[in-house]
Amino acid sequence: MSDITVNTPLTSGSEHRAAPISAIGPVAWLRENLFSGWLSTAVTLVLGYLIIRAVMGFVDWAFINAIWSVPLNANGVAQTQACRELHGSGACWAVVTEKHRFMLFGTYPYEQHWRPAVVCLLFIGLFIVSAMRRFWNWTLIPIWMVTLTAIGMLMWGGVFGLPFVQQERWGGLPITLILSTFGLAFAFPLSILVALGRRSNLPAIKVLCVVYVELIRGVPLISLLFMASVMFPLFLPEGMNIDKLLRAQIAIILFAGAYLAEVVRAGLQSLPKGQYEAADAMGLSYWQKTGFIILPQALRMVIPPLVNTFIGFFKDTSLVLIIGIFDLLTAGKTAIVEPAWQGFGVEVYIFVGLIYLVFCFAMSKYSQGLEADLNRHRRR
Amino acid sequence: MSAALETVAHVASSVRTDAPPAIVLDKVNKWFGALHVLRDVDLQVALGERVVVCGPSGSGKSTMIRCINRLETHQEGKILVDGIELSDDVRALDAIRREVGMVFQSFNLFPHLSVLENCTLAPIWVRKMPKKDAEELAMEYLTRVKIPEQALKYPGQLSGGQQQRVAIARALCMKPKIMLFDEPTSALDPEMIKEVLDTMVMLAAEGMTMICVTHEMGFARQVADRVVFMDRGEVVESGTPEQVFNDPKTERLQLFLSQILRGH
Numbered sequence: 001m002s003d004i005t006v007n008t009p010l011t012s013g014s015e016h017r018a019a020p021i022s023a024i025g026p027v028a029w030l031r032e033n034l035f036s037g038w039l040s041t042a043v044t045l046v047l048g049y050l051i052i053r054a055v056m057g058f059v060d061w062a063f064i065n066a067i068w069s070v071p072l073n074a075n076g077v078a079q080t081q082a083c084r085e086l087h088g089s090g091a092c093w094a095v096v097t098e099k100h101r102f103m104l105f106g107t108y109p110y111e112q113h114w115r116p117a118v119v120c121l122l123f124i125g126l127f128i129v130s131a132m133r134r135f136w137n138w139t140l141i142p143i144w145m146v147t148l149t150a151i152g153m154l155m156w157g158g159v160f161g162l163p164f165v166q167q168e169r170w171g172g173l174p175i176t177l178i179l180s181t182f183g184l185a186f187a188f189p190l191s192i193l194v195a196l197g198r199r200s201n202l203p204a205i206k207v208l209c210v211v212y213v214e215l216i217r218g219v220p221l222i223s224l225l226f227m228a229s230v231m232f233p234l235f236l237p238e239g240m241n242i243d244k245l246l247r248a249q250i251a252i253i254l255f256a257g258a259y260l261a262e263v264v265r266a267g268l269q270s271l272p273k274g275q276y277e278a279a280d281a282m283g284l285s286y287w288q289k290t291g292f293i294i295l296p297q298a299l300r301m302v303i304p305p306l307v308n309t310f311i312g313f314f315k316d317t318s319l320v321l322i323i324g325i326f327d328l329l330t331a332g333k334t335a336i337v338e339p340a341w342q343g344f345g346v347e348v349y350i351f352v353g354l355i356y357l358v359f360c361f362a363m364s365k366y367s368q369g370l371e372a373d374l375n376r377h378r379r380r
Numbered sequence: 381m382s383a384a385l386e387t388v389a390h391v392a393s394s395v396r397t398d399a400p401p402a403i404v405l406d407k408v409n410k411w412f413g414a415l416h417v418l419r420d421v422d423l424q425v426a427l428g429e430r431v432v433v434c435g436p437s438g439s440g441k442s443t444m445i446r447c448i449n450r451l452e453t454h455q456e457g458k459i460l461v462d463g464i465e466l467s468d469d470v471r472a473l474d475a476i477r478r479e480v481g482m483v484f485q486s487f488n489l490f491p492h493l494s495v496l497e498n499c500t501l502a503p504i505w506v507r508k509m510p511k512k513d514a515e516e517l518a519m520e521y522l523t524r525v526k527i528p529e530q531a532l533k534y535p536g537q538l539s540g541g542q543q544q545r546v547a548i549a550r551a552l553c554m555k556p557k558i559m560l561f562d563e564p565t566s567a568l569d570p571e572m573i574k575e576v577l578d579t580m581v582m583l584a585a586e587g588m589t590m591i592c593v594t595h596e597m598g599f600a601r602q603v604a605d606r607v608v609f610m611d612r613g614e615v616v617e618s619g620t621p622e623q624v625f626n627d628p629k630t631e632r633l634q635l636f637l638s639q640i641l642r643g644h
Binding site: 272274275277278279280281282283284285288292293296297300376377378 | 451474477480481486487489490491505535536550551
C-alpha cells in the first residue's frame with residue numbers, strides 16, 4: 001500500500017476514482033459480512049435455513065392455518081370446536097376477534113366503550129403533540145390540563161349526559177395508559193428535583209433525597225403496590241378512603257421517581273465542573289444555572305437510559321394486576337378464563353404484546369431521533 | 381514565541397490612584413483539607429491596573445484569583461471587590477460576580493448554546509437586558525474579538541483560539557469592571573496563542589482592570605503595570621515587569637525564571 005502511495009507522482013495530482021464494484025454495493029456487503037470464509041459461509045447457510053424454517057412455520061400457524069372467526073350458538077356462546085381441532089397447528093385469532101373489546105376496555109359498560117376508545121386516542125394525540133418540539137413551551141401545560149380533564153370526564157362521566165361509571169369498572173388499555181402517563185409525567189419532574197437535591201449543599205435536603213431513593217429502590221415494586229393497596233388504608237381515619245387506582249398510581253410515581261432520579265443524577269455528574277463554574281462566574285442564580293446550563297446538557301446526555309427506564313415502567317404498570325386492577329394485561333388474562341376460550345393464551349398474549357410493542361417501539365424510535373436532533377451541537 | 385510581543389512598546393498605563401482600589405486581599409488564607417494553599421496573601425489592585433500573576437504550578441495563583449469571585453472560598457482574611465466585602469451574603473456575591481468577568485483555561489463555553497446565546501444569556505437574565513439589546517451588544521463584542529461571522533455556530537465548531545475569544549467576549553458582554561484571566565492561553569495550540577493575547581492587549585489598552593495568571597512573559601512585559609510572583613501559596617515578589625524579570629531578588633524567582641526561559 002505505502003509503496004503505491006510513494007510512487008504516485010505528486011505533481012500530476014491523483015484523480016478521484018470511484019471505488020471498484022467489489023468494494024461497495026450489496027455484493028461486497030454480502031461477501032464481507034456473510035461469506036468471508038468457509039466457516040462463515042457454513043454458519044450463514046445453517047442459520048439461514050433455521051430462520052427460513054422458523055418464519056415459514058410461524059406464517060403457517062399465524063396466517064395460513066389460522067381461524068379468524070367462529071360461529072356463536074343460540075345462547076351467544078362461541079363455538080370453538082373448529083379451533084380445538086387444529087391442535088395447535090394454526091392460530092385461533094377468533095379469540096381476539098371475539099374478545100378484543102374486553103381486552104382493550106375491561107369491564108367498562110359495553111355500550112359505553114366508545115368513551116375509553118376516545119380516551120386512548122386522546123392519550124395518543126397528547127403523546128404526539130408533546131413529542132413535537134414545536135410545542136415545547138408553555139402551551140404544553142394548558143394542552144395537558146385540558147386533555148387530562150377531558151379524559152377524566154370521559155372515563156367517569158356523570159356530566160354532559162354521560163352515565164357515571166365508577167372507577168372499579170375501568171379496565172384495559174386506558175388503565176395502562178393512565179398509570180404510565182401520570183406515572184412518568186409526575187415521576188420525571190420529581191426525579192429531577194430529587195437528583196438536584198442529592199447534590200445539594202444543604203444537608204437536610206440531601207439526606208432526605210438519599211433516604212428516599214435508597215428506601216424506594218431497595219423495595220420491590222410489588223411490595224410497594226401491596227402496601228399501597230392493603231396497608232395504606234389501615235393508616236387512614238375511619239370512613240376516609242382513597243381510590244385504589246390512585247394509591248397504585250402514587251406507588252408507581254414514587255417508585256419510578258427513585259429510579260429516574262439516579263439516571264438524572266448520572267447526567268448531572270457527567271458534566272464538567274467548568275460548566276458550573278462558568279455559570280457561577282457570570283452571576284447566574286442557582287435556578288438559572290440549573291435551568292439554562294446544567295439540565296439541558298445533563299438530560300441530553302442521559303436520553304438513552306432515561307427512555308430505557310420509561311419503557312421499563314410502561315410495562316411495569318402491568319404489575320398492578322396483583323392488587324386487582326384491570327390493566328391491559330390483566331384484562332387479556334381474564335378474557336380467556338371463560339371455558340370456551342381456555343387454552344388460547346398464546347393468541348391473546350401475542351395481541352397484548354403487540355400493543356405494548358407498538359408503544360415501546362414508538363418511544364424507542366422517537367428517543368433516537370430526539371437524541372440525534374438535540375446533540376447536533378456536538379457534531380463538527 | 382513571545383518575542384514578537386516584546387518588541388512592541390509597553391501599553392500606556394491607566395492606573396487610577398485617585399479612586400479606591402478595585403480589589404483588596406488582606407491576609408487571605410486558604411486550606412484544601414490540611415493543605416495550606418494560600419498563606420497571608422496581601423494584594424491591592426487599583427482601578428485600571430493590569431496585574432500579571434506568575435509562579436510555578438501549585439503555587440496557589442489560580443486559587444487566589446478564583447477566591448476573588450468566590451469560585452473558591454477563603455477561610456481567613458478579607459477580600460474586597462469594588463468596595464464590597466466577600467462573605468456568605470448572597471446578594472453581595474451576586475453584586476460582585478456581576479462586576480467581575482472571568483476567562484478560564486478550558487474556555488468553559490456552554491456547548492449546547494450558540495456563540496451568540498453564550499454571550500447574551502447573562503446580560504438577559506442577570507442584567508435584565510432586553511433580548512434585542514443583548515444581541516446587539518454581543519455582536520459588538522464579537523466584532524471586537526474579530527469573530528462576528530461565527531455568531532450562530534456552536535462552540536464545538538470553532539478552533540480553540542476562537543473559543544477563547546468567544547469566552548472573552550462573553551465575559552465582556554456583562555460590562556464588568558474587572559476581568560480575571562486564569563491561564564487563558566495554556567490550553568491553546570501555539571499558533572492560536574497570539575490571537576488570544578492580541579485580544580487581551582486590546583482590552584488592556586482600553587484601561588480594563590485585569591488580573592491575569594499567565595506564563596506569557598512577553599505579554600506581561602507589554603501590558604502589566606505590575607508582576608506578582610507567587611510560590612507555595614505566598615506572594616514572594618512583586619514589582620514592575622522590569623524589576624521582576626530583569627532584577628529578581630529572591631532565589632525562588634531566579635530559579636523560576638531560569639526554568640521558564642529554558643522552556644521557551
